[in-house]
Each structure stands twice: as C-alpha cells, then as structure tokens.
Amino acid sequence: MSTAPLTIRPMQLADVDAVAALNLAATAYPWSPGQFIDSLQSHDCHLLVAGEQLLGFMVLQHSCGESCLLNIAIHPDFHQRGYAHFLLSQGLQRCIGANSSQCYLEVRASNTAAIALYFKTGFEEVGLRKNYYPAVQGREHAKIMIKKLPGSAGDKT
Template sequence: MSATAFSYRPMAEDDLDWVLRHEPELYPFPWTRGNFEDSLSAGYSCWIMVEGELPIAYAVVMQIVDEAHLLNFSVVRSAQGRGVGAALLDFLRHALRQRGVNQFFLEVRPSNLAARAVYEKAGFVSIGRRKGYYPAENGREDALVMRVAP
C-alpha cells in the first residue's frame, strides 16, 4: 500500500468513541477515555490515520523539549499487515523532526513480536528494559525500551 493513500489529522474529542471501540480489541489492558482525554488536554501530539474516509490507526506522542515518547500506537485489526504501522511511524518521525526532536522513545512488550518487528524495521533499537512495566494476566510483564533518531 502506498503511503500516499493515507491521510493524517489531529485526534479530537469527537474521535474518542471510535478509538475506544478499538482499544479493547487491540490490548488486553486498554487505555481509558480518561487517558485519551488527559493526553488531548495536555497538548500531546495525538493523531488519527485515515484511509479514504475510514480511520484505521491512531497514535499519542508526548514531546519534552527535543525528545519524544510514543505512548500509544494502534492499528485496527482489519488494517494490520499492510504497512499501515510503518507508514504511521514514518509520518510521526517526519513530524517530530520538523519539531526539533532528536530522540524518539517507546516501550513494547517483549511478547509483542509483531509490534517489535514493525519498530525494528523502522530503525528502533532496544536500549533497556523496564521490569514489571505492563499489567499482564498473571502479574506483570517487562517492557523493552526502544529508541530511534527521527
């Protein structure tokens, strides 16, 4: 799929019903409406990716001076495996470069092999581990900390 088939727009409060329909399909411990509302009110960079007229992905990025942290990165199931995640990461990295960011961080579950593959293909490298970072069905799961220069 060509990246030109996609468009991007800032996430708005009107998008939250759609986002919250997909969060539990994508994550065993989904974000709440409050998490997204707090991100919007804090001025984080929140995006909706659209294919034609249909939203297909969303992301939340927190920027602090010249660093950015990917807080939520989600591609709806029907759009997975078609390069949507890679295109959204490319868009975010370009936008962050334009805003003077020189380091882009994220956490990912070690067990999330598909997400790790997308991030590694985009140039993210593992730089550490956060013990017990994520809630899990039987306790907690570590997070891999990854970084790339936008």
Template sequence: MECAAQRAPRAGHGGALIVVAVIKPAIQVRGMRLDDLDTVSALEQASYEFPWSPGIFGDCVKAGHPCWVLCVDGVIAGYGILSMGAGEAHVLNLCIGPDWRGRGLGRHLLGRLLDIARWNGAERVFLEVRPSNPLAKALYESVGFSEIGRRPRYYPARDGREDAIVMALNIVKDDIEK
C-alpha cells in the same frame, strides 16, 4: 489511481490493449479530535487486553500532546500519540485496529509520527513495547529503533506483570523511511 496496460496474450482479442485499474485507498493522517475518542477507544479495546481508558485519550488531547488518527477512505483505522520535550519524543501509543492490520498502515503512521517528532525538534524518539508483541518490535527495529533497556514489570499482564522493552531511535533530517 494506478493503471497497468498490456497487450492481450491470446488470439481472439485481436491484439487489443487491456487496461487494468488498481485503485489505492485514500490514506490520511490528521489530528485527533475529541469527537474521535469513541472510535479510538473502540480500536484500543479491540486491540489490547489491558487498554487505555477513554479518559486517558481525552487527557492526551486536552493536554496538547500530538495525537493523530490514520484514516483510510475517511474511516479511522489507527492512531498514534506522542509526548514531546527537551529535544526528545516519546511514542506513548501506536495502534492499528485488528481489521486494518497487515496493510502497511502501522509503518505509514509510525513514519508520520517520526516526521512530526523531527519537525518539533526531537533528536531522539523513545518507546516501550511488550516482549509479547514481536510484530510491533520487528516494525520498530525495521525503521531503526534499538533496544536500550528494560522496565521490569512495567505492563499489566494476565499472569501478573510484563517487562517493557525500551527502544530508541536517533533522528536527523531525511533518515526516516517513508
């Protein structure tokens, strides 16, 4: 809990000290469990026009991919999934539920995923993002990802297919914003 204190600015308070408490929510990033899949799938369905199926999430957990959920006061607000191999990591999915956006949770979760990638020996992290998702692209750029290419017609879209912007970040110890 953070507290701020100041002297009362007006007469009538007798110069009393006013204390204001600001309670920050408890944010936890923990491993995704099979019993999280209903909630994770619901967030995915609410977030994307072409969502992953529940089976894809289950396969990722069962395959041992680093799968994580971000909880706010014990409630799952988002999730992220990595694939690791050969000194590289790939962000397969990163999502914050619609009701939780705009609070810095995506940045927090991305930071943890990058930490996990680094702790597992990755020197470079890749991801794909839709051109129609400029907020996600801006987040990735703000932590140092750069566009390295495109995958034509990679994503399903309402009007057919949409390219994927391929982005990469070289990571070394202590270069990730917290």
C-alpha cells in the same frame, strides 16, 4: 474498505469513542477513553483514516528535545498492510519537526508484532524495565527502544 486515499489528521474530542473502541479491539491492554481525552490536552494525537474509515491512531509526546511514542494501534481488520509503518514514519517526521533529537518508547516484551514494527522503523533496543507492566497473569518486562533522529549526535541514518 473505502478506496479513499490514506490521510493522517489530528484526533479530536469527537473521535475519542471510536479511537477507544479501536484500541479495545486491537489489544488486551487498551487505554480508557479518559486517557485519550487527557492526551488530547497535552500530547500530539493523530489518526490514520481512509475517507470516513478509521484505520488507526498514534499518540506522541514532544518534550525537552526528545519525543516519546505513547501509543499506536491499527484496527485488527487492517493489520499487516503497512499502515502502522506508514503512520509511525509520519510520526517520526513530526518528532523531527518538533526539534527532537530522538524518539523513545516502552513496549511489552511479549508484543512481538510491535517490536518487529519498531525494529523495521529503525528503533534500537536500549534497555529493559523488569516487571514493569501488569499482565493478564503477573507482570511482564518493558523493552525500552530509541530511534535517533536526523541531525542528532547519535544519528546513524
């Protein structure tokens, strides 16, 4: 990999093919290019890069005083180096900047890597949507997780 410093920059339309390819490589349940294009119009979309190397992406939604992590992935060649934790931590700062009192997310109950990432980043599990996601076989539950943000009533930091 390039020795260029890690940078977070806004996702642009020209990035969508590379981002969709990364997402396809990272998960069995990727977003389509069209979903990223739609997100560019209405959500807060950022990339983690090292020079020209795309390492990962994050899509946040800020609305009505709260934020939602809609998607995050790191290219599998660069897993378990702390990149998702770094990207998500920066994303939470963006949520605070958007005056959100909390950030919530939904995650497949089978996605142990992501769930561990969210616990490490300070999210708590607050609910379960049964049979929420289509799965390779049948359906699977979604865990709902929330992190209270500094300044909010439920903040524990």
